Amino acid sequence: MSEQSWIPEPSEKTAPFFDGARQGKLRLQKCTDCSTWGYPPVSSCSHCGSDQIEWADASGHGTVYSHARLMRAYHPRHQDRLPLILAQIDIAEGVRLMTNIIDAEPSDVRVGDAVVAAFETFPDGGVLPVFKPA
Amino acid sequence: MPHPMSGKAAICGLGMTEMGRVYKSATDLAVEAVRLALKDAGLEISQLDGLLINAGSTRGINLGLHKDLGLKELSVLTFMQGFGSSAGQMIQYAAMAVENGMADYIACVFADDPLKQGKRIGDSYASHSRPEAMASLYPIYGFAGAIPMYAMGAQRHMDAYGTTQEQLGQIAISQRQWAAFNENATMRKPMTMDDYHASPWVVEPFHIVDCCLVSNGGVAVIVTSAERAKDLKQPPVYVRGWAQQHNHDVGYAGHDPLLEGPGAKAGPRALSMADAKLEDITQCQLYDCYTYTVLVTLEDYGFCAKGEGGPFVEDGKLGPGGSLPTNTGGGELSSFYMWGMTPVTEGVIQARGHGGDRQAPNDLVLVTGNGGVLNYHATLLLSPQAA
Numbered sequence: 001m002s003e004q005s006w007i008p009e010p011s012e013k014t015a016p017f018f019d020g021a022r023q024g025k026l027r028l029q030k031c032t033d034c035s036t037w038g039y040p041p042v043s044s045c046s047h048c049g050s051d052q053i054e055w056a057d058a059s060g061h062g063t064v065y066s067h068a069r070l071m072r073a074y075h076p077r078h079q080d081r082l083p084l085i086l087a088q089i090d091i092a093e094g095v096r097l098m099t100n101i102i103d104a105e106p107s108d109v110r111v112g113d114a115v116v117a118a119f120e121t122f123p124d125g126g127v128l129p130v131f132k133p134a
Numbered sequence: 135m136p137h138p139m140s141g142k143a144a145i146c147g148l149g150m151t152e153m154g155r156v157y158k159s160a161t162d163l164a165v166e167a168v169r170l171a172l173k174d175a176g177l178e179i180s181q182l183d184g185l186l187i188n189a190g191s192t193r194g195i196n197l198g199l200h201k202d203l204g205l206k207e208l209s210v211l212t213f214m215q216g217f218g219s220s221a222g223q224m225i226q227y228a229a230m231a232v233e234n235g236m237a238d239y240i241a242c243v244f245a246d247d248p249l250k251q252g253k254r255i256g257d258s259y260a261s262h263s264r265p266e267a268m269a270s271l272y273p274i275y276g277f278a279g280a281i282p283m284y285a286m287g288a289q290r291h292m293d294a295y296g297t298t299q300e301q302l303g304q305i306a307i308s309q310r311q312w313a314a315f316n317e318n319a320t321m322r323k324p325m326t327m328d329d330y331h332a333s334p335w336v337v338e339p340f341h342i343v344d345c346c347l348v349s350n351g352g353v354a355v356i357v358t359s360a361e362r363a364k365d366l367k368q369p370p371v372y373v374r375g376w377a378q379q380h381n382h383d384v385g386y387a388g389h390d391p392l393l394e395g396p397g398a399k400a401g402p403r404a405l406s407m408a409d410a411k412l413e414d415i416t417q418c419q420l421y422d423c424y425t426y427t428v429l430v431t432l433e434d435y436g437f438c439a440k441g442e443g444g445p446f447v448e449d450g451k452l453g454p455g456g457s458l459p460t461n462t463g464g465g466e467l468s469s470f471y472m473w474g475m476t477p478v479t480e481g482v483i484q485a486r487g488h489g490g491d492r493q494a495p496n497d498l499v500l501v502t503g504n505g506g507v508l509n510y511h512a513t514l515l516l517s518p519q520a521a
Contacts, residue, residue, distance in 0.1 A: 008270040017268070018220035040268055046386060066392060067353075070276040071335035077274055083338060086275065086282050090387035100275050113432070120318035128274060 002023050002031030006077060013041035016055040021127040026117045028095060030056040037093040060117030061134065062091035067109045069103065089115055103132040136374070136409040141520035143229035144363035144370040147356030148176030148482045153470035154320045156350045160194025161354030162432075164245035165202050169422055171354040176367030177239060180354075184210030184237035186228055188220035189248025190473055199243070210237040217505025218421050219242065219378065221353075221474030222512025224374045227517050228357035238358060244475045245352035255348050280423065281345060281373070285337040288426035289399040292339065294393065294441065297338060297429070299339060300354035301444035303330035306343050306467055308453030313464025315454070315492035321468040333488060344425040346466035354476035360520050368375070371485040374498070375408030375515035377401070395508035398436035404513040412436050415515075416485060416495035416515055418460040419454075419477035421504035422467050428452075428460065437475040459494035474503030474512065485516045 010018045017040050020027025029038045031045035032052040044051050069083035078084055085101040087109070101109060102118060114134035119127050149170030151163050158166075164187075172179055185208055189195045198211045210231050216223045224242035231237055248255060272278060291297045307330060311321035325343065333341035362368035377395035383389040405412065412435065422428045429443035437458065438446035452460035463469045463480035470476060480499040483489055489496075501514040 006274060022409060027196060063228060065387070066283055066286035066293075067340035068285035068289050068340075069281065069335070069339055074278065075273050075276070084276050084288065086277060086337065088286060094387045096387050098272065098277055111290055128271070 006064045006122050006124070007096045007128065010026055015060075016040075018134055020055075020057060020125070021119055021129050022125075024119050026060045026091070027055055028058050028093070029053050037095045039044045039097060047061055058091055058093045058095075058117075060091070062097070062115055062131065064091040064101070064109060064115060065112060066106040069106050076104065085109060100130045101132065102130050136521065137407040139229070140374050140408050141372045142233050142360050143357055143373045144520075145225065145239060145355050145373065145482050145516070146358045146363040146366045146370060147171040147177065147354070148366060148368075148479060149174055149338050149354040150318065150395045150479055151352045153318055153349050153351040154347075155249055155381040156444045157249070158247065158303045158350065159499040160189065160192060160247040160352070163201050163247065163350065164195045164199055164243050164354070167245060167352035167354040168203055168241050168243050171274045171356050174368060175345050175356050177356065179205070182241055183208055184228065184231060184240030186240060186242045186364045187213045188215065188224060188242075188244045188473070189213070190244060191248050192246055194247050195243075195509065199284040204238060206238075210240055216510050216512065218473050219245070219424065219503040219505045219510040219512035221478045222501065222503035223378060224510065224515050225357055225478065225514060226378070229373050229376070232357055232359050238362065240357045241354050242357060243352065243354040244472055246472065247350045248348050248378070249350045250516055255354075271360050274409045280507055281340060282337050283392070284426055285340045287430065287508070288424070290392050291426065291429070291441075291443070295444065297444035299331075300427070301448050302329060302339065302344060302425040304447050304450060305320070305452065306330060308447070308450055308456070309422070309461045310468045312462045312492055313468035315490070316463045316469055319464040319469035320349065321464065334515060340424060343467070345376050345421045346471045347436065347468070349470040349472065351470055351472055353472050353479055355478060360457065369518060370520075372517050372520045373514060374517045375406075375410065375513070377407065377473050377513045379402035379511045380509060390510060392439060393430070394432055394440065395434050395504065396511035397431050397502060397504070397513065400511050400513040401435040404515050408515045410498060414498045415498045416459075417462060417499055418458060419421045419462070419481040419484070419499060419501045420460060420465070421474060421477055421502050422465040424462055424503065425467065428507075430464075430508065431504070435500070454492070462489060462492050462494050476504065478514070481514065481516045485518050487518065
């Protein structure tokens with residue numbers, strides 16, 4: 001598989017997320033009426049129902065909601081890095097992200113651990129937001 | 135007082151094909167299951183006037199199934215999809231339809247054929263899921279399928295309450311003990327705790343044996359009125375209570391959807407319909423896509439307090455001879471994986487008193503269905519007595 005296929009072609013609705021990642025920012029969506037954040041792509045606010053949604057840069061800080069260890073590779077990125085730490089991160093802005101934790105001992109990770117966004121760059125220039133211990 | 139609908143409908147027919155590596159199409163399996171259910175009930179196909187259809191992971195059957203069955207006229211017909219809650223849902227809608235006189239005999243059918251000769255299981259599943267938008271990143275992160283999410287549920291439970299790997303293992307072991315008594319079960323070889331620990335990891339904390347099987351097969355049940363059921367071949371299985379609950383709060387902090395599922399709300403409503411208490415339930419047939427699903431469902435229904443599921447199951451009370459017989463056919467972990475029809479089939483067998491060596495007290499049988507990641511839920515309370 002060519003490395004260029006690792007990051008899927010961004011759609012109109014998700015391009016700002018990937019653009020943000022290339023700039024080292026965790027760029028998500030936010031309601032301009034009530035300031036509730038959403039994991040893209042959202043078309044209306046989960047809190048107030050408004051359709052006035054903008055893109056904004058989150059702080060990148062969060063805590064571990066839960067975690068698990070992938071023990072079988074089924075994608076080229078997983079090769080040579082098992083166990084890969086799977087995690088759901090509650091970011092400070094109130095959104096829960098499905099992601100990975102890097103630069104950590106798998107057996108050391110616990111629910112509630114503080115983490116901060118990090119960015120993994122692929123050879124083709126694609127960038128994937130992940131998290132690492134804060 | 136029970137709800138006026140309680141006990142007014144009954145399951146009068148059960149049809150199960152061979153399960154597991156049976157290389158037939160989902161359509162052929164569905165047709166076979168319906169015919170077996172009719173024969174089981176002592177009915178002719180011409181008496182069938184209702185058909186509810188639910189397709190499994192391969193989406194191998196559809197609304198046109200009535201043509202494959204040669205049914206020229208029906209007064210109830212639809213295709214339904216609520217994933218693992220579909221089986222319970224179909225029986226609920228069928229019960230309401232027969233009670234309202236829309237139809238006399240309604241077949242509820244499920245079939246799936248993910249096992250293909252010369253093809254990997256992942257390919258069968260993958261061809262039916264085309265993630266879009268941000269979800270297209272999940273395979274790169276390692277989040278394909280439901281296993282990682284349920285594994286994170288189990289891990290959160292472990293971190294929050296001290297639940298142990300051995301406690302999850304005991305669920306798998308208890309069910310395997312039941313499977314030894316079930317000739318339709320795929321995995322009947324006894325499993326020790328050492329065997330459990332030696333089972334390969336998939337997504338830690340899940341070994342392979344924490345995860346359900348993959349099976350080809352078909353199941354149909356026939357629902358009719360309590361009155362009609364009395365005159366048929368099999369002991370009627372009365373549908374005493376039911377409920378559904380569907381939750382969608384996964385994406386936002388502040389909710390805890392992996393520690394409490396929709397069963398917490400569906401359970402009390404189903405019991406209220408039957409005018410029953412939790413203590414009246416004599417056995418459980420719980421949707422067990424993973425060991426953790428059993429643990430969280432027991433807590434959600436209140437068999438033990440939230441967080442105490444680990445110690446609750448640890449003494450083997452779910453297994454043969456235990457105080458809360460659960461998944462007495464081996465469940466999806468050890469018998470076969472027919473989505474919500476796995477617990478339904480065993481619930482019907484048990485409520486009829488046809489469990490043989492694995493028969494457990496059957497005054498009130500709890501049957502649960504679960505879909506998504508603790509998103510979609512259907513509850514049934516079955517009994518050999520109408521009231």
